[in-house]
Amino acid sequence: MTVDADAALVERYLEHVRVGKRLAQRTVELYALDLQKLLDNAQVAGVPLARVQAVHVRRWVAQMHGAGRGGRGIALILSGWRGFYRWLGLQDLVGSNPVQDIKAPKSPRPLPKALGVDDAMRLADHDDDDADPLLEARDVAIVELLYGCGLRVGELVGLDAVASGTARGWIDLDAGEAHVLGKGSKRRAVPIGHKAVEALQAWLALRPQLAGNDPALFVGRGGKRLSAQSVWLRLRRRSGQAGLATPVHPHMLRHSFASHVLQSSGDLRAVQELLGHANIATTQVYTRLDFQHLARAYDAAHPRAHRKR
Template sequence: MTLPALAERYLEHARVEKRLAQRTVELYSLDLHKLCAQAAQAGIELTAVRDAHIRRWVAQMHGAGRSGRGIALILSGWRGFYTWLGREGLVASNPVRDVRAPKAPKPLPKALGVEDAVRLASFVQEDADPWLEARDAAIVELLYGCGLRMGELVGLDARASDKARGWVDLDAAEAHVLGKGGKRRSVPVGSKALEALRRWQAVRLAAPAAAALSPALFLGRHGTRLSAQSVWQRLKRRGLQAGLTTPVHPHMLRHSFASHVLQSSGDLRAVQELLGHANISTTQVYTRLDFQHLARAYDAAHPRARLPKTGR
């Protein structure tokens, strides 16, 4: 399909006067081909297009499965074209000016099912280095048992101090963390996480000599604070070793914590406080998850927060 002279003039304007990149001009050309095809099908000239036409075409694209982002890019190209036509005195108003693409639905947070989460938290690699095994097990328990963010986890120190960003008080069974926006909060630590942390604390200083000088709770092989990248890699590897089919990352365990506690307790405000969300709307995303399977599997606010019952 050959573009009308007006469209060709606009593309020349984009190439020469606006000095846009060739690829950008090519994309504008594709957008104009779509516009011309729609206008031809409606039996109208480009200068006769109104916002009602644009809205109808947007609805058609959306109904055909085009994403909101894709539609937004097309509208941007059309909007630029009609802005230029307006400056040339060829249209009285821009029909695309107030038209917006449909909002893309926010993706649901990816959370593990209860069985998979407990399998990961309970996993023990028998032939692993005991030092690494104790450290990685404690990391999993804190991420899933407390819903910590990655930055909060790696920022923890082994003990409280004036300079500590965060620490775990084993006696009080609380984790004190520095969250987003420099906001501090305290999170209860369940019995399973406490057990894992005590095992880790018992062997933590068995790392290289430099470890004794580092205040970090979680250390790397060289005795320095464990990096976020290392936690990510170790967690992904541990998930595979535990037999999980879904690649696991730290924030997935935070989502799992929130989803499982909310399903069991139904207390959205409490989950908001535990996660350190400034706005309740951020926490409400977890209410959109399908919790039916989780409800059947749950009998406590969090499966790692209580000692197992006998006779179960």
């Protein structure tokens, strides 16, 4: 098959995803770019597209990786190539998919973004005197629970004011615990610090003015359960008001909770339990954050940390 014939084959496939699958124009354009890479590689190797083998694909992956392309970018390209060869198989033009078992190199897992202790305290202590007192009490309690308990935003908005047979989660102020329904429908109890207890008591005293008959712990102006998106927006706004350089989202407070508890205690298993992680490997990412904290402290304080100029 000639180069022109291969190019025509790619055009037929792009028409298929454009018309048959009704993919967005931008997606089709990205497919076209990825398949042009495939065409170029096949041409350099002197092999028609229908005769490309897994050994060719592995070589091209190694070349892309060696040129600096990240694992996620390579994975997207392979996904496009894999779909193309799957279509060729349906057309009886290839006997097997040479991309089927090819995996992209693993990308380094990015570190979670956590606030420093000072910034976390600044956010938690922020007091908006101009805000509606009802909403201010609610938002303070939200921040205290997210940072003080390490809750996911879904766990937070799923809390009810009192325990019931239908509650996804609830607060037990007498025991100083938040009972939440986490990932995999797994329940766990998380201790609530005294600052969070105080904030919750203040909010619960005002909550009936907004909540009506809704059992949700946190409600909006309309008296209905607060959505995760609303919590994101309120927290972003509040972090700006508190003077933080980076807009804060709920999961950043969860990361901050885990990082700060680990820095103080060094107990990885305890942090795993508090976060509700099924696997300790998920929690171990915070040890990297903890090491960064130690490295910064070393650089700032140790007389041997810097070379003489």
